[in-house]
Amino acid sequence: MRILVIGAGAVGGFYGGLLARTGCQVSVLARTDFEQIRDNGISIRSDSEFGAWHFQPHRTLAPGKTLETPPDLILLCVKLTDTVNRVALLQPHLGKGTAIVLLCNGVEIEAEIANAFPRHRLISALAFVCVTRTAPGMIWHQAFGGLAIGDYPHGESKDSAALAKAFRTAGLDCELTENITLARWKKCLWNAAFNPLSVLSGGLDTQQLLAEAEPLVRAIMGEVETIANALGHSLSPEFIDDQIEKTRSASPYKTSMLLDYEADRPMETEAIIGNTLRAAKRVGVSAPHLETLYTLIRMHGPQAH
Amino acid sequence: MRILVIGAGAVGGFYGGLLARTGCQVSVLARTDFEQIRDNGISIRSDSEFGAWHFQPHRTLAPGKTLETPPDLILLCVKLTDTVNRVALLQPHLGKGTAIVLLCNGVEIEAEIANAFPRHRLISALAFVCVTRTAPGMIWHQAFGGLAIGDYPHGESKDSAALAKAFRTAGLDCELTENITLARWKKCLWNAAFNPLSVLSGGLDTQQLLAEAEPLVRAIMGEVETIANALGHSLSPEFIDDQIEKTRSASPYKTSMLLDYEADRPMETEAIIGNTLRAAKRVGVSAPHLETLYTLIRMHGPQAH
Numbered sequence: 001m002r003i004l005v006i007g008a009g010a011v012g013g014f015y016g017g018l019l020a021r022t023g024c025q026v027s028v029l030a031r032t033d034f035e036q037i038r039d040n041g042i043s044i045r046s047d048s049e050f051g052a053w054h055f056q057p058h059r060t061l062a063p064g065k066t067l068e069t070p071p072d073l074i075l076l077c078v079k080l081t082d083t084v085n086r087v088a089l090l091q092p093h094l095g096k097g098t099a100i101v102l103l104c105n106g107v108e109i110e111a112e113i114a115n116a117f118p119r120h121r122l123i124s125a126l127a128f129v130c131v132t133r134t135a136p137g138m139i140w141h142q143a144f145g146g147l148a149i150g151d152y153p154h155g156e157s158k159d160s161a162a163l164a165k166a167f168r169t170a171g172l173d174c175e176l177t178e179n180i181t182l183a184r185w186k187k188c189l190w191n192a193a194f195n196p197l198s199v200l201s202g203g204l205d206t207q208q209l210l211a212e213a214e215p216l217v218r219a220i221m222g223e224v225e226t227i228a229n230a231l232g233h234s235l236s237p238e239f240i241d242d243q244i245e246k247t248r249s250a251s252p253y254k255t256s257m258l259l260d261y262e263a264d265r266p267m268e269t270e271a272i273i274g275n276t277l278r279a280a281k282r283v284g285v286s287a288p289h290l291e292t293l294y295t296l297i298r299m300h301g302p303q304a305h
Numbered sequence: 306m307r308i309l310v311i312g313a314g315a316v317g318g319f320y321g322g323l324l325a326r327t328g329c330q331v332s333v334l335a336r337t338d339f340e341q342i343r344d345n346g347i348s349i350r351s352d353s354e355f356g357a358w359h360f361q362p363h364r365t366l367a368p369g370k371t372l373e374t375p376p377d378l379i380l381l382c383v384k385l386t387d388t389v390n391r392v393a394l395l396q397p398h399l400g401k402g403t404a405i406v407l408l409c410n411g412v413e414i415e416a417e418i419a420n421a422f423p424r425h426r427l428i429s430a431l432a433f434v435c436v437t438r439t440a441p442g443m444i445w446h447q448a449f450g451g452l453a454i455g456d457y458p459h460g461e462s463k464d465s466a467a468l469a470k471a472f473r474t475a476g477l478d479c480e481l482t483e484n485i486t487l488a489r490w491k492k493c494l495w496n497a498a499f500n501p502l503s504v505l506s507g508g509l510d511t512q513q514l515l516a517e518a519e520p521l522v523r524a525i526m527g528e529v530e531t532i533a534n535a536l537g538h539s540l541s542p543e544f545i546d547d548q549i550e551k552t553r554s555a556s557p558y559k560t561s562m563l564l565d566y567e568a569d570r571p572m573e574t575e576a577i578i579g580n581t582l583r584a585a586k587r588v589g590v591s592a593p594h595l596e597t598l599y600t601l602i603r604m605h606g607p608q609a610h
Contacts, residue, residue, distance in 0.1 A: 200505060216597060
């Protein structure tokens with residue numbers, strides 16, 4: 001499989017690097033760190049079973065450059081922030097049969113791409129991973145790594161099945177689902193609570209948030225559950241309890257939104273919270289806790305004020 | 306009138322200093338700045354019509370000391386924070402006929418004092434003022450200064466009438482009201498919105514908050530209005546609009562909670578927000594926006610974490 005990873009940050013480097021180890025031909029488009037990666041590749045150190053390895057992409061592209069032959073599959077691994085134009089990023093690299101994989105957080109993030117490229121297979125994917133870019137071309141994988149993938153808007157295809165197989169060959173837990181939208185709402189339920197609270201609390205980790213704000217965490221999760229249910233994506237009645245217990249039994253960690261905030265990078269506010277509230281409005285569900293967080297979080301971060 | 310001001314900070318120094326100018330015999334109990342005030346009094350500079358003046362208290366008491374003759378009236382001007390024991394502060398200074406005046410923010414802050422001292426006249430008072438202690442014994446009055454006072458739980462008395470007269474003689478706009486509880490809810494409606502938002506937004510002033518969060522400000526005010534109505538304290542239908550417009554037409558300023566937060570002082574979270582939410586619970590009113598702010602604000606400030 002010939003793969004182009006767009007966005008050679010923590011997520012793109014980690015998953016691209018694992019796919020390369022399975023024999024996929026993986027190139028990257030590096031928006032930052034281009035020279036570093038072209039000259040030295042990407043060094044990855046994992047605290048779990050993947051060990052440490054060097055990932056030398058088949059080709060390293062600077063922005064504006066393309067592969068001679070379009071790839072079978074593009075893995076779009078960019079954070080969804082206000083400054084990213086995903087359509088413009090994808091456009092130059094698409095060949096006739098190129099499948100697009102969106103590997104990112106958030107809900108309702110696919111329609112824009114599906115509308116822009118209706119002739120291309122669109123695969124939607126979620127990563128459950130703690131991974132950080134520690135320096136140009138340096139990636140530290142701290143924990144987890146599992147994926148959920150499926151065709152958008154629903155179903156499975158040979159493309160998604162082949163990708164799931166490649167991820168599994170690389171040693172990852174990859175769920176191939178016929179309903180990736182439900183999977184997105186499930187992940188969003190956790191993200192919509194813990195991500196903004198971690199920033200707005202002044203920097204608390206997951207365990208501290210549970211200790212000081214569990215009722216609020218549950219209230220927010222309850223709002224997301226109601227929205228998902230109203231959209232026809234039913235979560236099991238014990239889903240919230242399960243999420244709380246899983247978080248409680250995991251090591252404390254800082255959310256990705258908090259890490260972005262502390263590094264003065266844009267946060268994925270719209271993909272995670274804004275899109276959730278727009279969906280709520282569409283189906284007439286009230287979400288006052290989440291609304292409060294949304295207003296507050298938009299007053300933070302590098303674009304604020 | 307012989308007055309003891311307990312708490313010679315910005316509010317106590319400003320109002321005590323104005324009453325002293327009218328001929329009241331005003332002593333102060335200084336919890337901080339005792340030596341400075343004993344030796345040099347309090348210097349007050351007002352940006353409005355009060356000018357600059359020197360306030361030399363009749364007596365300056367250190368904590369633990371009392372006047373030889375109990376005062377006619379005690380003006381309790383302490384911020385209501387978790388570390389303040391108001392009953393213990395008042396107890397040693399009360400004579401048989403001493404009236405107690407609570408000059409502070411918040412709702413439902415009187416019952417504890419009324420229960421502790423049932424034989425004493427209890428007057429409840431609100432100050433609408435921007436005043437800051439800039440250094441030990443130095444007070445800067447920036448704007449406003451009006452008061453609302455009334456007997457607790459309701460009504461007027463010769464004591465409250467005499468105090469209102471003294472404030473007016475000092476040049477202040479002082480409303481003597483039969484329903485001070487309603488006045489507290491009206492002030493709290495503004496405070497419960499702007500105070501926590503000013504902190505949680507990362508330090509915005511009133512105008513910036515209106516520009517970036519007016520719908521949330523209105524949603525919080527709407528919750529406080531519903532709570533007040535459920536308690537029988539009916540606000541006029543246009544009250545929230547009036548509050549927004551008055552704020553918009555005033556100069557931008559930082560709330561007292563934000564100033565406390567920035568100076569790493571305790572905030573009046575319980576008096577303003579906690580008591581409001583406890584009242585809401587008692588009457589079965591839901592206030593999810595305010596609940597969210599309450600959880601967040603308690604994770605901030607000097608006592609947090």
